[in-house]
Amino acid sequence: MIEVALTTDTTVKPAAAWGAVLSMALCVAMLIASEFMPVSLLTPMAEGLGATQGQTGQAISISGLFAVVASLLITTAAGRLNRKWVLVAMTALMLLSLVLVAAAPNFAVLMIGRALLGICIGGFWALATAVIMRLVPKDDVPRALALMYGGQAIAAAFAAPVGSYLGDLFGWREVFWALTPIVAVNLIWHVVALPSLPAGQRQDVRTMFSLLKRPYFLIGLIASMLSWGSAFTMFTYLRPFLERVTGANVTVLSVLLLVLGCAGFVGTWASGRFLKGDVARLLRLPALLMGGCTLGLLFLGGSPFAAGVLLALWGAMNTAMSVIWMTWMSQNADDAPEAAGSLMVAAVQASILLGAVAGGWLLDGFSIRATFIGSAVLAGAALVLIGNGRRLLKPQ
Incomplete structure (x- = not known):
């Protein structure tokens, strides 16, 4: 985007x-x-x-x-x-x-x-x-x-x-x-x-290849893909989870999805207001909070109220994630913003592909819980790769 x-x-x-x-x-x-x-x-x-x-x-x-x-x-x-x-x-x-x-x-x-x-x-x-x-x-x-x-x-x-x-x-x-x-x-x-x-x-396609040769940018790009991949592994198959585990009918399902969506306004507002200066310390926040909410749903998802609270937290961080990672891109590829933008769009869409394919395979081959466990695993991989975020920054 x-x-x-x-x-x-x-x-x-x-x-x-x-x-x-x-x-x-x-x-x-x-x-x-x-x-x-x-x-x-x-x-x-x-x-x-x-x-x-x-x-x-x-x-x-x-x-x-x-x-x-x-x-x-x-x-x-x-x-x-x-x-x-x-x-x-x-x-x-x-x-x-x-x-x-x-x-x-x-x-x-x-x-x-x-x-x-x-x-x-x-x-x-x-x-x-x-x-x-x-x-x-x-x-x-x-x-x-x-x-x-x-x-x-x-x-x-x-x-x-x-x-x-x-x-x-x-x-x-x-x-x-x-x-x-x-x-x-x-x-x-x-x-x-x-x-x-x-x-x-x-x-200039050559500019994109030159960006991929920069270790800090390549690591950040992969980490962002894992973060979004985790999100879409869970989000794509949220309805089957809410139907099977939470026991939500159409009315409850619609309310829970509305809660998730409206929380996105909070995430957008908060990220725009509080995201200033060095973004390194915030890069792990989306994978940490959203992965934690996904694990929480596995244990507490049988309760519509608990599911609603966890989905609200997940939804707020979902919109904030875009602001956080795009800010990282603007700060660390400022000499080639066009090429970086092209790569980031491709990375986000590839993550949607990764999440939908992996989640669907786990759902059909195992269970909806396996899909959510897969989402949490991707979030964990993102956290390991990001660390404290410092190695994802352009050398000064």
Whole structure:
């Protein structure tokens, strides 16, 4: 979720295009809702397509796989195309993806739809920050980014519980159909609100390879992948856990998912307010707290109240994790932010893939508890790699 290619355009910037920023925020909300809606609809989707829950969880992993590829290749593939129309094309792909998923007659069509969504996710996030920096004056960039990421927080808070509730009332296909008119409006909004955004300098792939040769950056990248991999091993298969272990019906499930999502607002606020200076001491916090909550669910998850408390803590740290790791990236790859951003987008999406695949294998091969144990193991590996965080810092 990082910007890949900064423009080299040195012309005078126009007045802030806040309508375009709001259009970007809505696109973010729709991307997050589309990407993770299968989490809240996993059980009925599996039943409707005649697949196992573990197989259906791969609908998330396939989008992650294609997002990894798209995030690394988008600036090269787009060449000198105007970035406005690249973003419009990405949003059109999201619309097509939703239609394919909603109408999918079988598992194969579902996976094609999710693959298209992955291209949209990787392409959009790879360009998002660069576009925001061209829409508003430099002093307004932090506020514009906060507004855009507000779309992510809103979707994280409400998409899963609302999807779960509406899916029970009307069916999982109708939930995906309900998203299509919103994305269609967003597509038109992009065309109207986004100004012309001529392409800047292309991404230099050699810069990415040079970053990977720096031990502190490579270790940090792997540690961040383990942290996110742990999170998505648990999160992708949260509904089966709450159904089987907590005994949650649709109403309780929706409430617990809402608690998790709303806690994300707290995490976003707290990380923005208190994250200052040296970030090394905070790098282990996401894996420590989220891994601890996952273990807590294994022992206390039979109680809806205990599950709610643990999910609130997990949800708050889940949003803070992005701020912590992206701050680390900005402080320790400041000489190559575009290349670092591309690698971080790819790392996050690869972690989604890792989590969904590993969690689904453990669920189908063993049990839902094995999936959560696997999540905790990945968190432990991240903690070992991070240590006190000092070796992940650029030498002074």
